[in-house]
Amino acid sequence: MSPPPPPVLSVSGLTSGYGEVPVVRDISIEVGASEIVTIIGPNGAGKSTVLKAIFGLLRTWDGQVQLDGTSITGLPPERLVRQGIGYVPQTENIFSSLTIRENLAIGGFTRATGLAERIDWVFALFPVLAERPNERASRLSGGQRQTLAIGRALMLEPRLLMLDEPSASLSPIMLQTVFENVVEINRRGTAILMVEQNARQALSISHRGYVLANGINRLTGPAADLLASDEVRRLYLGE
Amino acid sequence: MASTTATRQREAVDPSVRCGQWLNAWAPWIVILGLGGWAAVARTDQFVVGIIIGTLYALAAVGLTMIYGITNVPHFAHGDSMMMAAYLAFLVFAGAVLGAGDGDAVLPINVAMLPGATERIWEFSFGYGLILALVIGVLLMIPVYLAIDRVVYQRLARMGAGTAILAVASLGVAITIRGAMLMVWGPTSRRYTTGIRDTIQIPGLPRIVADQFFILVVAIGLTVAAYVVLYRTTLGTTMRAAADNPDLARASGIDTAVTRRWTWIIGGGLTAVAGILLALQSQLTPELGFVLLLPIFAAMILGGIGNPFGAFLGGLIVGVVGEVSVSLGIISPGYKTGVAFVVLIVVILFRPRGLFGAKA
Ligand SMILES: Nc1ncnc2c1ncn2[C@@H]1O[C@H](COP(=O)(O)OP(=O)(O)OP(=O)(O)O)[C@@H](O)[C@H]1O
Ligand SMILES: [Mg+2]
Numbered sequence: 001m002s003p004p005p006p007p008v009l010s011v012s013g014l015t016s017g018y019g020e021v022p023v024v025r026d027i028s029i030e031v032g033a034s035e036i037v038t039i040i041g042p043n044g045a046g047k048s049t050v051l052k053a054i055f056g057l058l059r060t061w062d063g064q065v066q067l068d069g070t071s072i073t074g075l076p077p078e079r080l081v082r083q084g085i086g087y088v089p090q091t092e093n094i095f096s097s098l099t100i101r102e103n104l105a106i107g108g109f110t111r112a113t114g115l116a117e118r119i120d121w122v123f124a125l126f127p128v129l130a131e132r133p134n135e136r137a138s139r140l141s142g143g144q145r146q147t148l149a150i151g152r153a154l155m156l157e158p159r160l161l162m163l164d165e166p167s168a169s170l171s172p173i174m175l176q177t178v179f180e181n182v183v184e185i186n187r188r189g190t191a192i193l194m195v196e197q198n199a200r201q202a203l204s205i206s207h208r209g210y211v212l213a214n215g216i217n218r219l220t221g222p223a224a225d226l227l228a229s230d231e232v233r234r235l236y237l238g239e
Numbered sequence: 240m241a242s243t244t245a246t247r248q249r250e251a252v253d254p255s256v257r258c259g260q261w262l263n264a265w266a267p268w269i270v271i272l273g274l275g276g277w278a279a280v281a282r283t284d285q286f287v288v289g290i291i292i293g294t295l296y297a298l299a300a301v302g303l304t305m306i307y308g309i310t311n312v313p314h315f316a317h318g319d320s321m322m323m324a325a326y327l328a329f330l331v332f333a334g335a336v337l338g339a340g341d342g343d344a345v346l347p348i349n350v351a352m353l354p355g356a357t358e359r360i361w362e363f364s365f366g367y368g369l370i371l372a373l374v375i376g377v378l379l380m381i382p383v384y385l386a387i388d389r390v391v392y393q394r395l396a397r398m399g400a401g402t403a404i405l406a407v408a409s410l411g412v413a414i415t416i417r418g419a420m421l422m423v424w425g426p427t428s429r430r431y432t433t434g435i436r437d438t439i440q441i442p443g444l445p446r447i448v449a450d451q452f453f454i455l456v457v458a459i460g461l462t463v464a465a466y467v468v469l470y471r472t473t474l475g476t477t478m479r480a481a482a483d484n485p486d487l488a489r490a491s492g493i494d495t496a497v498t499r500r501w502t503w504i505i506g507g508g509l510t511a512v513a514g515i516l517l518a519l520q521s522q523l524t525p526e527l528g529f530v531l532l533l534p535i536f537a538a539m540i541l542g543g544i545g546n547p548f549g550a551f552l553g554g555l556i557v558g559v560v561g562e563v564s565v566s567l568g569i570i571s572p573g574y575k576t577g578v579a580f581v582v583l584i585v586v587i588l589f590r591p592r593g594l595f596g597a598k599a
Contacts, residue, residue, distance in 0.1 A: 082492055105473070
């Protein structure tokens, strides 16, 4: 019997923040290969902070972060993208003065080979981007921007894709599309760690979930259990 | 039902919205081409001089807009660094520095000593020696830019300095550079070449000084080269990406320290060339740098910060407006650069982000 494969991402005891005050404390998160994991929680709970700390945009004050069993604690973003993490920030997640094609080319900037093929791969996944590849990204609609942002992060074929509120401020139809895209990306072999305000829809496509409140892990479990939990329904699903 | 009505209403408004967008996109062009065309016909001589001066402003403004856009340094040392480059080229060319008593001390090695280095090429007032000095001067200036960035701006940026602090710091750099120039070369003005300046006749144009033709060709050639680098190469795309969204650039694996270095090399290089050409067109004085600052900043802001193409056009506009308005007798020559500010204020009133502001 071989031991089970290590999770793609394993965070234990993570503490981080801005300036002097820790914003998130003692956070532990695991994302298994081929899993979709969602972090939910109220505004200001520290969800974005967790992703930024994992991605090296904030200093890790305490705790460990491992990717496929190897420590990546404290590595800067430009190293982490090369190691297989894709990250889509909550805001300003595209280069608005660049064209669609240039956005994708920048996403695949560190590729040694196959840049054109990978751009075609993203175009095939998101045909809406292929319609006007030389359009400036600033001219795209909200949903198209979000699609481009995800496409950019997929350019390096990440093993883990981290999405910070991919459905924020989208129309219900676009929101549906974005979640369908997430499922499709996951089906093609990328593990997903996502932060979401639309907790119900996000949990319904996820395998597991974490509830964050005031910078600490309140609850964790299979997505279906969280959806069924009275506490979650009352506090975070507005029922 | 209600939603269909809403959709119809939006469609009904659509043509006028689209017309407004069209006007918004084309209005600057209509005004520029209209006024520029008029100036070219009615005030041809001043228009041509304005274009020549304008290409120099343009070259420096392209450098400035790259530096400001990518490193976030509002580079108030820009004009003085142009003069510094011009003096470095002067040092390479003539080897002259301020002596102890009267007159200069001349270094034993200089480019003008090379055989035939000062024999005039074509109708120009200079020989190949000056072109060599230009190239070496730029190559000497680039490490100066890189050193200043490392010692001053990068350090402040790491400490979390914002735009205002960087602006004041660059003002300090400007004063330091000017002081150094005064110490080494003194306050009196100098020239690369002294003899007569021949004029040439290009069909369809007024007679211009041959040196100015050289300036025009070099400035336009380098601007095109900069454009190609910025818009047609991977390096250029990463530079524009870093200017647009530095955090996301890092999240895409771009080493922003490298892009920053290239920005100083390319943007600083263009600026240095502009300074040397300007000194060739007029003269070298330590004070000129500060005077240059005004039209160059005006050119950059006119074009929209971070937009090289806009900065180039902004430079031409500032150059032409200055010359033509003097010729109209509206203002005395002393206020030439002031006119650029009037244009700037008018443009900013209507378009706060400049004619071609990148960010919506
Ligand atoms: N750049 C910053 N500097 C200082 N404090 C910050 C910064 N960004 C966020 N914070 C603080 O950290 C806390 C957590 O913010 P964070 O953005 O992680 O929350 P969030 O759960 O992502 O919320 P939201 O749902 O609004 O995106 C908040 O109290 C916020 O005020
Ligand atoms: Mg957030």
